[in-house]
Amino acid sequence: MSRIHREDEDIPYYKVLKDKIIEDIESGKLNHGDKLPSERELAEQFGISRMTARHTLSILEREGLVERRVGAGTFITNKRIELDTITFNSFSKNMLGRGYIPSTKKLSIQRIPAKAVLAKKLRISEGEELIAIKRLRLVNDTPVAIEESCIPYKYCVGIEDLIQEDASLYQLLEEKFGIVLVRAQEYMQVTFCDESESKLLRIKTESPCILLEAVAFDKEEREIEFSRSITRSDIVRYYSELRLR
Amino acid sequence: MSRIHREDEDIPYYKVLKDKIIEDIESGKLNHGDKLPSERELAEQFGISRMTARHTLSILEREGLVERRVGAGTFITNKRIELDTITFNSFSKNMLGRGYIPSTKKLSIQRIPAKAVLAKKLRISEGEELIAIKRLRLVNDTPVAIEESCIPYKYCVGIEDLIQEDASLYQLLEEKFGIVLVRAQEYMQVTFCDESESKLLRIKTESPCILLEAVAFDKEEREIEFSRSITRSDIVRYYSELRLR
DNA sequence: CAGTGGTCTAGACCACTGG
DNA sequence: CAGTGGTCTAGACCACTGG
Numbered sequence: 001m002s003r004i005h006r007e008d009e010d011i012p013y014y015k016v017l018k019d020k021i022i023e024d025i026e027s028g029k030l031n032h033g034d035k036l037p038s039e040r041e042l043a044e045q046f047g048i049s050r051m052t053a054r055h056t057l058s059i060l061e062r063e064g065l066v067e068r069r070v071g072a073g074t075f076i077t078n079k080r081i082e083l084d085t086i087t088f089n090s091f092s093k094n095m096l097g098r099g100y101i102p103s104t105k106k107l108s109i110q111r112i113p114a115k116a117v118l119a120k121k122l123r124i125s126e127g128e129e130l131i132a133i134k135r136l137r138l139v140n141d142t143p144v145a146i147e148e149s150c151i152p153y154k155y156c157v158g159i160e161d162l163i164q165e166d167a168s169l170y171q172l173l174e175e176k177f178g179i180v181l182v183r184a185q186e187y188m189q190v191t192f193c194d195e196s197e198s199k200l201l202r203i204k205t206e207s208p209c210i211l212l213e214a215v216a217f218d219k220e221e222r223e224i225e226f227s228r229s230i231t232r233s234d235i236v237r238y239y240s241e242l243r244l245r
Numbered sequence: 246m247s248r249i250h251r252e253d254e255d256i257p258y259y260k261v262l263k264d265k266i267i268e269d270i271e272s273g274k275l276n277h278g279d280k281l282p283s284e285r286e287l288a289e290q291f292g293i294s295r296m297t298a299r300h301t302l303s304i305l306e307r308e309g310l311v312e313r314r315v316g317a318g319t320f321i322t323n324k325r326i327e328l329d330t331i332t333f334n335s336f337s338k339n340m341l342g343r344g345y346i347p348s349t350k351k352l353s354i355q356r357i358p359a360k361a362v363l364a365k366k367l368r369i370s371e372g373e374e375l376i377a378i379k380r381l382r383l384v385n386d387t388p389v390a391i392e393e394s395c396i397p398y399k400y401c402v403g404i405e406d407l408i409q410e411d412a413s414l415y416q417l418l419e420e421k422f423g424i425v426l427v428r429a430q431e432y433m434q435v436t437f438c439d440e441s442e443s444k445l446l447r448i449k450t451e452s453p454c455i456l457l458e459a460v461a462f463d464k465e466e467r468e469i470e471f472s473r474s475i476t477r478s479d480i481v482r483y484y485s486e487l488r489l490r
Numbered sequence: 491c492a493g494t495g496g497t498c499t500a501g502a503c504c505a506c507t508g509g
Numbered sequence: 510c511a512g513t514g515g516t517c518t519a520g521a522c523c524a525c526t527g528g
Contacts, residue, residue, distance in 0.1 A: 014498090040513085049498060049500065052497080054514085057514090062307065064452075068513090070513065072508075073507095073512085074513090184486075185486055187483065188482065239431070240433070241429075242428070242431060258517075285493090294519065296518070297517055299496090300516085315526070318493085
């Protein structure tokens with residue numbers, strides 16, 4: 001009945017177990033379809049009660065990482081189908097013209113080297129310098145979304161001194177750097193926020209959120225911006241008016 | 246310590262309590278900002294243990310109906326901000342041209358009188374006849390979305406005998422009834438599926454899903470169709486390619 | 491400082507799945 | 510029929526909130 005070792009005594013047992021399972025999924029030790037030990041086994045192995053093990057599995061289930069089947073067990077699920085349906089988001093736009101008061105809070109502006117994944121998306125070399133701009137969007141002082149934009153620094157040298165609270169990034173790119181974004185490729189999905197996101201958005205950790213990832217191109221078909229936004233789904237509803245033909 | 250009365254012995258206590266609270270919200274007995282009894286009070290009032298009361302509140306919290314604050318209590322939250330951002334869904338379209346095999350299963354076709362809310366959306370009289378078509382969309386035999394379309398029957402008399410499995414509803418409207426849909430107003434939000442939806446989609450009850458509600462108009466600006474779709478968010482990702490100007 | 495939700499325990503009985 | 514997750518109990522200690 002020996003307890004699992006907790007590096008940090010403040011981390012609750014259910015979280016330790018959760019992190020362990022997620023790590024095993026990310027490292028490839030656990031794969032789609034694999035069976036987890038039963039709740040009773042997990043409880044015994046980790047020296048916790050079955051209810052605590054269940055708590056962990058409930059969270060993982062809500063996040064879509066595991067699937068439980070009565071009488072059979074708990075299984076890893078890790079699959080995604082990609083749908084070719086059109087959606088749209090440009091949070092900075094005129095999205096709030098109906099009695100809401102939008103505002104923006106700068107969270108951070110940093111010059112960082114591009115990691116491999118990001119470099120590929122922006123078609124630049126790994127390690128090339130990027131400007132990363134992280135902002136919090138609010139409506140009537142309620143936080144609604146976290147937006148992060150990454151732009152190769154070569155396209156906008158000095159931008160970090162020009163960005164104002166509540167200013168449009170696209171407008172700035174156009175007026176100061178002559179860069180006009182004309183096209184974007186966008187992915188939208190539901191995700192669950194992590195702890196730091198939940199604090200900024202003032203929602204509970206693991207709440208479902210809208211994740212939007214986009215690459216924007218200028219008229220020379222250059223990849224200019226990679227953006228990633230996390231939007232609260234509990235108080236947000238999207239509206240659109242569209243032509244069917 | 247008297248148990249709450251269970252009409253149906255098969256309904257678990259946490260569900261009975263959940264339904265009771267939802268009913269109080271829907272009837273207006275509980276409003277945004279109201280404080281619920283504490284977990285210990287709920288447990289005592291309903292003759293259940295505190296852990297069971299907590300289970301109920303966890304579900305309501307995940308659905309965004311209540312908010313818990315340590316030391317303060319549990320409060321009703323029932324607010325939505327509407328965002329003016331464009332999105333799009335036309336599930337029946339060419340959305341799956343990339344190696345996926347889409348299919349459609351008819352669930353039900355019924356002629357029903359329009360309820361007040363629906364009548365208003367379609368600008369017809371309450372009680373006017375509608376055709377309600379409910380279909381399940383699958384990709385590679387995995388259920389992905391439930392779609393329900395409601396059309397005033399006067400626009401498509403006899404349609405119930407024409408609908409084929411896997412046929413496009415819009416195409417049918419155009420070819421057989423001369424109705425061309427040209428414009429739609431659409432709302433998109435994240436929601437949580439109920440029990441019957443979860444069974445059809447083969448996911449757990451209360452999983453987050455994309456809810457899309459739309460009204461489609463023809464070229465004479467007549468409201469032709471109200472549609473409502475519930476899409477799994479665990480395996481679906483939306484893609485869009487868009488022009489920014 | 492009384493009350494709150496967060497975490498946790500060590501049990502119990504149930505219906506169900508799968509070999 | 511052994512094992513599984515689902516439901517449920519009656520306790521416990523904790524940090525935190527708010528009057």
